[in-house]
Amino acid sequence: MPKLSYRDASLAAVQHSMREDQTVWCVGEDLGRGGVFGQYKGLREEFGEERISDAPISEAAIMGAAFGAAMIGTRPIVEMRFSDFALCATDELVNQIAKARFMFGGQSRAPMVIRKPMGLWRSSAAQHSQSLESWYAHIPGLVVVCPGTPQDNYSMLMAAIACDDPVVYLEHKGIWDIEGEVDFSKKYEFGKAKIRREGSDVTIVSWSNTANLAVEAAEALSGQGVNAEVIDLRSLWPWDKEAVLQSVAKTGHLVVAHESVAVGGFGAEIVATVAEKAGHTLKGPVRRLGAPRSLVSYAPNLEDMLRVTSEMIVTAAQETLEKAN
Amino acid sequence: MTSAGHNFERGRLLLEMMERIRAFEEQACLAAERDKLVLGAIHPSIGQEAVAAGIMHNLLKDDILLSTHRGHGHTLAKGASSLAMMRELLGREGGCCGGKGGSMHIADFDVGMLGANGVVGANITIAAGAAHAIKLLGDNRIVVDIFGDGAINRGPFLEGMNWAVVFKLPILFICEDNQYSATTRTSSMTAGDGAAARAVSLGMQSTTVDGNDVEAIADTMADIAARLRAGGPPELLHAKTYRRTGHTSFDPATYRPANEATEEEKKNDPIKRQRAILLAAGMSEAEIQSLHENAQKEMIDVLKKATDTPFPANETAFQDVQDIGSPMVEAY
Numbered sequence: 001m002p003k004l005s006y007r008d009a010s011l012a013a014v015q016h017s018m019r020e021d022q023t024v025w026c027v028g029e030d031l032g033r034g035g036v037f038g039q040y041k042g043l044r045e046e047f048g049e050e051r052i053s054d055a056p057i058s059e060a061a062i063m064g065a066a067f068g069a070a071m072i073g074t075r076p077i078v079e080m081r082f083s084d085f086a087l088c089a090t091d092e093l094v095n096q097i098a099k100a101r102f103m104f105g106g107q108s109r110a111p112m113v114i115r116k117p118m119g120l121w122r123s124s125a126a127q128h129s130q131s132l133e134s135w136y137a138h139i140p141g142l143v144v145v146c147p148g149t150p151q152d153n154y155s156m157l158m159a160a161i162a163c164d165d166p167v168v169y170l171e172h173k174g175i176w177d178i179e180g181e182v183d184f185s186k187k188y189e190f191g192k193a194k195i196r197r198e199g200s201d202v203t204i205v206s207w208s209n210t211a212n213l214a215v216e217a218a219e220a221l222s223g224q225g226v227n228a229e230v231i232d233l234r235s236l237w238p239w240d241k242e243a244v245l246q247s248v249a250k251t252g253h254l255v256v257a258h259e260s261v262a263v264g265g266f267g268a269e270i271v272a273t274v275a276e277k278a279g280h281t282l283k284g285p286v287r288r289l290g291a292p293r294s295l296v297s298y299a300p301n302l303e304d305m306l307r308v309t310s311e312m313i314v315t316a317a318q319e320t321l322e323k324a325n
Numbered sequence: 326m327t328s329a330g331h332n333f334e335r336g337r338l339l340l341e342m343m344e345r346i347r348a349f350e351e352q353a354c355l356a357a358e359r360d361k362l363v364l365g366a367i368h369p370s371i372g373q374e375a376v377a378a379g380i381m382h383n384l385l386k387d388d389i390l391l392s393t394h395r396g397h398g399h400t401l402a403k404g405a406s407s408l409a410m411m412r413e414l415l416g417r418e419g420g421c422c423g424g425k426g427g428s429m430h431i432a433d434f435d436v437g438m439l440g441a442n443g444v445v446g447a448n449i450t451i452a453a454g455a456a457h458a459i460k461l462l463g464d465n466r467i468v469v470d471i472f473g474d475g476a477i478n479r480g481p482f483l484e485g486m487n488w489a490v491v492f493k494l495p496i497l498f499i500c501e502d503n504q505y506s507a508t509t510r511t512s513s514m515t516a517g518d519g520a521a522a523r524a525v526s527l528g529m530q531s532t533t534v535d536g537n538d539v540e541a542i543a544d545t546m547a548d549i550a551a552r553l554r555a556g557g558p559p560e561l562l563h564a565k566t567y568r569r570t571g572h573t574s575f576d577p578a579t580y581r582p583a584n585e586a587t588e589e590e591k592k593n594d595p596i597k598r599q600r601a602i603l604l605a606a607g608m609s610e611a612e613i614q615s616l617h618e619n620a621q622k623e624m625i626d627v628l629k630k631a632t633d634t635p636f637p638a639n640e641t642a643f644q645d646v647q648d649i650g651s652p653m654v655e656a657y
């Protein structure tokens with residue numbers, strides 16, 4: 001089994017999909033030279049400039065044109081460079097891509113993957129650091145996924161490219177270099193969470209890079225005799241309610257942690273669902289961790305003020321256990 | 326100046342299509358105002374039918390069309406069924422979009438019509454992408470995207486046109502200039518010399534045609550289509566016409582000079598002009614009248630049938646949103 005970086009795992013997924021299916025192509029700024037994070041390196045040489053297509057700095061046109069191309073028989077992979085710039089193509093994604101199939105009474109499909117590298121990336125400040133996954137989860141018509149490991153960035157991208165729905169594919173740009181073993185034969189099923197660590201005392205639900213921090217937190221907790229279960233949701237729409245409810249039924253304690261702003265975040269959706277369906281089984285208060293509703297700074301100490309850390313997850317788990325009913 | 330003399334049959338087809346579009350929209354307006362059966366806004370293209378008829382005459386079924394909120398004429402001329410369209414306007418079962426889109430999202434993929442759009446200018450980039458895919462797939466269809474004079478002040482106009490030029494795509498952008506953007510005269514809000522000048526600045530070949538002269542539009546489009554089928558590059562066509570109704574069927578258009586619309590009708594109604602051409606070319610009054618009456622009959626019948634059609638089944642409100650995470654399975 002090869003050991004690959006998060007970046008190279010995604011590269012392998014694109015490469016394997018493009019070899020299998022001639023209608024898959026990639027379009028975005030600076031792709032010819034390998035993409036700004038090197039996640040397309042070497043693909044131009046193998047597939048040529050039509051299938052690894054550069055684009056003008058026209059996010060609306062990249063998104064809109066890829067959509068037009070998706071409606072008539074190709075499967076575009078759209079690269080938005082930074083998820084922040086994808087906001088320049090909001091109409092195209094939200095009003096057009098997400099709605100076309102429905103508005104046209106099922107006449108069209110938009111089989112496309114929209115890659116939007118998101119998240120804190122040291123000293124990138126307010127316009128290059130956002131995580132807006134909960135916005136997309138709010139939009140009917142979109143599938144929303146947030147891979148957090150090299151294995152998932154392979155299997156989930158393969159599945160996203162093969163999917164007939166538009167998939168908002170949110171990679172975390174802080175973890176391009178993390179490495180892990182990648183089994184190319186592993187298939188990803190949308191809406192299936194991954195139990196990253198089994199435990200019976202407290203359930204920690206997370207996704208993207210924060211799921212990695214949750215695993216670290218669980219290891220620290222185990223040193224204190226607390227057995228935490230870590231659920232990496234991986235996809236936010238659809239999301240694996242079953243996995244969360246089953247785990248909470250077992251532990252009676254819930255911590256939800258994500259990097260994006262807590263207010264109106266997807267963590268709130270999870271907590272609300274648990275409250276509705278299993279509130280009576282909870283043995284302690286729910287803890288929800290997310291960024292304060294403030295803006296990301298340039299200075300490292302200020303940037304850190306908005307960061308959810310593994311230490312904070314440990315503390316949150318301790319608090320829900322301490323305040324047990 | 327135009328002459329239908331050399332192509333009498335084409336002239337007849339063009340008039341017939343314009344009559345059908347006019348009759349369709351007159352019935353649609355009646356359904357909205359008199360019958361209160363069209364619940365949402367409709368944007369009539371009465372007075373602008375020459376563009377739809379002249380352009381679509383030169384497109385094949387597989388060619389791709391994208392249009393605007395004012396797209397009934399374009400859609401009908403591309404070959405969509407008048408009954409399916411009327412059902413859509415009334416939000417009924419069997420409407421081209423199952424009653425889920427209405428007038429502003431009318432589409433018929435079977436005839437290459439990829440949709441009107443409720444967002445001004447949005448189809449410009451999408452159309453460029455359709456042409457992009459055609460080039461990638463190596464087939465020889467062409468794409469036509471029609472937008473209004475107001476749309477050229479939106480960003481997608483620049484982004485989509487630049488895209489088409491950079492990638493040398495087989496697409497024609499048509500600015501159907503009816504001189505108004507909703508309740509504002511477009512010229513008062515537009516810098517420079519408008520759509521054609523902007524296209525020229527991007528290195529695009531740009532043609533201007535009398536948008537009320539269906540023969541001239543059909544001639545011009547025949548040439549452009551031949552160039553696009555031979556491999557492009559993209560072009561722009563500016564067709565100046567006039568919006569005779571208000572912005573929507575509900576809009577009395579009190580913001581413009583009282584006699585403007587009637588003067589325009591007298592001088593420039595594309596149907597009257599085409600009738601005169603055909604009469605001069607030897608078509609009988611009776612035949613001209615029968616084209617009119619047949620169109621009226623068709624659309625009165627279509628409205629009646631649409632009115633008698635049931636609304637869509639409730640559960641279709643959750644259909645065709647997405648396969649993965651479908652609201653048919655679980656909405657929340």
Ligand SMILES: Cc1ncc(C[n+]2csc(CCOP(=O)(O)OP(=O)(O)O)c2C)c(N)n1
Nearest residue numbers: 395443444445473474475476503505506507
């Ligand atoms: C992005 C956007 N802004 C505003 C509107 C509201 N609106 C609908 S049609 C219209 C006027 C468009 O003018 P034009 O492009 O000339 O087309 P016409 O209505 O004349 O056919 C406006 C402002 C809209 N639908 N989309």
Ligand SMILES: [Mg+2]
Nearest residue numbers: 473474503505
């Ligand atoms: Mg206009």
